[in-house]
Amino acid sequence: MLDPKSLDVLFREARTHNGFLEKPVSDAQLRELYELLKWGPTTMNTQPMRVVFVRSREAKDKLAPALSAGNLEKTMKAPLVAIVAYDTRFYENLPRLYHNPAAINWYNKPPVAEINGFRNGSLQGAYLIIALRAVGLDCGAMSGFDNAKVDAAFFPDGRLKSNFLINIGYGTGKGLPPRNPRLSFEEVCTIL
């Protein structure tokens, strides 16, 4: 069991931040982050997630037209924005990622590839959110953007598909709305 303070940082007191301090996030921090999240489990070790960390003005300008009105200003101001995407041909790496060389043949078909890429890419996106908090960063994940526009701008060859975005930095904690309610155990869970 983790200590109470760690549980607070990861779950109980973690918030989705909209405003961030003007304090940069270094490449070394992003590498440290990846060295944690990479261990999260995926189906047959497929690891389909790919991440583009958008930090420069040029790259942010490329992202801007895809953002919803409510997400534009805060994203432009955040030190960093992650485009969480997944590789639609993730199965090409399977021969070196999984001990059974036949595994590639179970995933290199459109519906199976799509479902597994999206499922496992999303799992890894959640590991990324938790790992950000674990290394002392704050974040704000967003689905409010035009996936097709992001894909056209950042992944023109069509191999990668965007999933969701995450603003990253050190949250100011200012202007946070009251916390939205969560469903009860009884509404979500059944024990048989």
Add this chain to the structure above:
Amino acid sequence: MLDPKSLDVLFREARTHNGFLEKPVSDAQLRELYELLKWGPTTMNTQPMRVVFVRSREAKDKLAPALSAGNLEKTMKAPLVAIVAYDTRFYENLPRLYHNPAAINWYNKPPVAEINGFRNGSLQGAYLIIALRAVGLDCGAMSGFDNAKVDAAFFPDGRLKSNFLINIGYGTGKGLPPRNPRLSFEEVCTIL
């Protein structure tokens, strides 16, 4: 930054377990688990995940025909199996979960509902995996089963859809294969 031991428990030394001690997992532990994972962020606080914790012999017998050959014996022996599912009509709860009463109208359409239910249900499945480790339990997530059979057996009215399964308990640590390799930072991440 969490202490190194916590990072080991959550990520660096965590393994996908196949064998578990004959030590039960209590209802109180499942509630404690939920009280953590429920705080993980989802799009507009939609929280589409639903979980069936399968513990009794009868419920396990109902699950058995859906399991792949390689997952059958270990799952039957595990103290508990979670069916991680999602509510395809999650949007019906939005008026009480999100501050904007119009939000239900953005999600109550088939393609948007399906994508968001699957994406956010998967994120929540990952929070569940991390929370299991955080409360001192071990787990083994699995995609090797017939989703349609699980849905027919456990969700006959069609409202919930199964996503993946997680064996839960206290891992013996016996017979764990060498760890599968992870992709490098350069293969997964780009900084622009």
